[in-house]
Amino acid sequence: MKKLINEPAGVVTEALAGMGAAHPELRIDLENRIVYRADAPVTGKVGLISGGGSGHEPMHSGFVGLGMLDAACAGEVFTSPVPDQMLEATKSVDSGAGVLHIVKNYTGDVMNFEMAAELAAAETGTEVIQVVTNDDVAVKDSLYTAGRRGVGVTVLVEKLAGAAAEQGRPLKEVADVAQLVNDNGRSMGIALTPCTVPAAGKPTFTLAEDEMEVGVGIHGEPGRATVKLAPASEIAEMLMEPILSDLPYKAGDNVIAFINGMGGTPLLELYLMFGEVARILKGHGIEIARSLTGSYMTSLEMAGCSVTLLKANDDIMTLWDAPVNTPALRWGV
Amino acid sequence: MKKLINEPAGVVTEALAGMGAAHPELRIDLENRIVYRADAPVTGKVGLISGGGSGHEPMHSGFVGLGMLDAACAGEVFTSPVPDQMLEATKSVDSGAGVLHIVKNYTGDVMNFEMAAELAAAETGTEVIQVVTNDDVAVKDSLYTAGRRGVGVTVLVEKLAGAAAEQGRPLKEVADVAQLVNDNGRSMGIALTPCTVPAAGKPTFTLAEDEMEVGVGIHGEPGRATVKLAPASEIAEMLMEPILSDLPYKAGDNVIAFINGMGGTPLLELYLMFGEVARILKGHGIEIARSLTGSYMTSLEMAGCSVTLLKANDDIMTLWDAPVNTPALRWGV
Structure with missing residues (x-):
């Protein structure tokens, strides 16, 4: 550790x-x-x-x-x-x-x-x-x-x-x-690596060098399946399909799109994933009204990301733009 | 990879x-x-x-x-x-x-x-x-x-x-x-793990399970020494001693203290390191006038951190507080 x-x-x-x-x-x-x-x-x-x-x-x-x-x-x-x-x-x-x-x-x-x-x-x-x-x-x-x-x-x-x-x-x-x-709001995540709780001293689960956990929880809980590593474009599809079909989101919707890093994934990759998510949303005619990209809800040093979509009305967007002054989110003040 | x-x-x-x-x-x-x-x-x-x-x-x-x-x-x-x-x-x-x-x-x-x-x-x-x-x-x-x-x-x-x-x-x-x-301003960093450049496909350097690189560069370049892993309090001393003695910083100075994550280190650990750095500064009678904690200058998914101290005058602090509106730093607007 x-x-x-x-x-x-x-x-x-x-x-x-x-x-x-x-x-x-x-x-x-x-x-x-x-x-x-x-x-x-x-x-x-x-x-x-x-x-x-x-x-x-x-x-x-x-x-x-x-x-x-x-x-x-x-x-x-x-x-x-x-x-x-x-x-x-x-x-x-x-x-x-x-x-x-x-x-x-x-x-x-x-x-x-x-x-x-x-x-x-x-x-x-x-x-x-x-x-x-x-x-x-x-x-x-x-x-x-x-x-x-x-x-x-x-x-x-x-x-x-x-x-x-x-x-x-x-x-x-x-x-x-x-x-x-x-x-x-709907979310789904993927992990490329496990993480280690300090008191435990060893990883919470194991993944082979060519595997990832689809639908992982934020404590490393099992998701839907452990599958072979895939390109970012396919990973984005794996996360977006269950999200989009669940509410469901539909053409014409405004959403707040939140690409969250699990802790160990570089921002470079999160922005690349944002591009994949934006491409899929465009294909569905869904408009990104606001967005957030970064590691805001992490699982220690786990590598991976989650996607959250929130269907947003005018009140939601006004509230989103309102001033906030916290260590991690700050604007308008 | x-x-x-x-x-x-x-x-x-x-x-x-x-x-x-x-x-x-x-x-x-x-x-x-x-x-x-x-x-x-x-x-x-x-x-x-x-x-x-x-x-x-x-x-x-x-x-x-x-x-x-x-x-x-x-x-x-x-x-x-x-x-x-x-x-x-x-x-x-x-x-x-x-x-x-x-x-x-x-x-x-x-x-x-x-x-x-x-x-x-x-x-x-x-x-x-x-x-x-x-x-x-x-x-x-x-x-x-x-x-x-x-x-x-x-x-x-x-x-x-x-x-x-x-x-x-x-x-x-x-x-x-x-x-x-x-x-x-003076800085020094430490790495607990290497990182992998996508085009290379393998880690830029190697560290044993009980080793860390003191004084590492942001591309994984060698630092001062590869040494045994140490508690955060000792790591903070290893980073702070060369920084404090170099300018030198002295009792009564105001500083901006910046604890930077290398990419793969959780914010939990960065705040813990901030506490260690604050303790050392207090021991030297140096005042933290402003601070920044987070992964702002990363080395892909490298685990580790760096400490930067900037001796700050009134103009510097006024400029620090001025509005900024960028993806990574945002306040006052």
Whole structure:
């Protein structure tokens, strides 16, 4: 295992401490492993919280700030945070307007966020709505989920619901935006290599030198099939066909196209993949209204990528263009 | 070789085409492999050009836009662009205020940019000043250079000189900013793994499972030594000691601290490294005035990182905070 770390057990806390040193505009609760925007709770604004296992950076801590999350809870690598973290974050970001929990559909995460919501309601009467993302078309159920896994659309939900909250919309409307984005978003990913969780010290799965995993999960969970390595043009078809047919997307639709790197894939290759995805969309008469290309929801150093398409209406595009000021996404401020 | 590509020979052009599809705010000359900001030449503004071998993305094409470069010339992977590309870019971005060439110190790049500058002067009378970056303290001469290699400070030069040009400063003053930034910046890097150039199909060098290359170049050139893998805290010391003693930096200095990922290292580890660097700086009484953490100057999928420190005065910090609107760095707009 070759990593820039000290002790495997200290990785998450040390990385959060480093993040605090790099971003004085954030407030880090190291004991509870929570990253806050420094001005939380923001008076009158719905609070947005997400979180999950570490190892997917910049998701979620890199999306904390104006126009996105008020707080992110960090679990151990690829392990859900615990309810106490979510409870603490929920109480801390509630200014009285209520709190939205954005939760990727993994059994542990969903259960722990639900428990935190119940505790917050009981302790302080905080109103919480939970929106669960489940955009991965690769598999019906999986290693860690009942139903589809929550993947790339989570980044878009955090941006778009975050913008809606910043506009002053009430909790129910912010949650509606989050739900709409999830319902109109679909994703699928591919891995060329596995990754190694520091505490485990060895790769999470194996792939031969000429193999790739189609439909892989963001923790290296199995996808649809392990197949022979293929050219980028064919890989793009393998990802796009299940996505396009699922909603379905149709000619004339405007989409936000998000090409996400899994962590170990160079940006050069991600842009090449964007070109392949754009070609396929053009063939279907689908318009790319906005886009995002980069490693925003990673699986440590895994090589590979995922494609997320979100069918976008005018409100979605206005929310996308709204100012955001986080470590990983920043514009308009 | 596991990569998201089609034919190795097509990688650079296909990635540029994908970049064009993702960023309609840029103009891509695919034939000449030049990425322009769409509104170039900007009347009255000094034009800024950089370029170099591909495989270091987002450098340089990801730094094209308001507040940074007017154009970036892309060579083959790890190979200098040719003078014709630089000449074409130089003529295209000159609005009459002259053009700054920002060139990393590699023999081929320097020679080709010099030739382009001479041709531009002869053909159209364009005034060009060349600033060569050579911030890598690892080695005196190297595989591809006489003198030190140009590495991380190049990103900072492009941002800061770009901001100076956007303010309307004349060519000589913009070049002075670039030179000052280079002269006050120092870098050093470390690699945990090699990378594979698509056309070569095999790793550029080899490292045993327990080895790392200290002082590595951004093309995998040898550094100071191949040594046993060490904890992040020791790696940070190995990088910081040669940097801090070289300028030298001293107690009371303000610096911009830039922790750069080589491409295959997770952001989690880069933030952990930032924490180590911050600890060392604090021990020396040096203040982190601004910072940047992420994979901005990569070596394909190489795992590792580099540290760049720039001694910053008030002008530098004002230029750092100025608006920038490029694919990879964006704020204030």
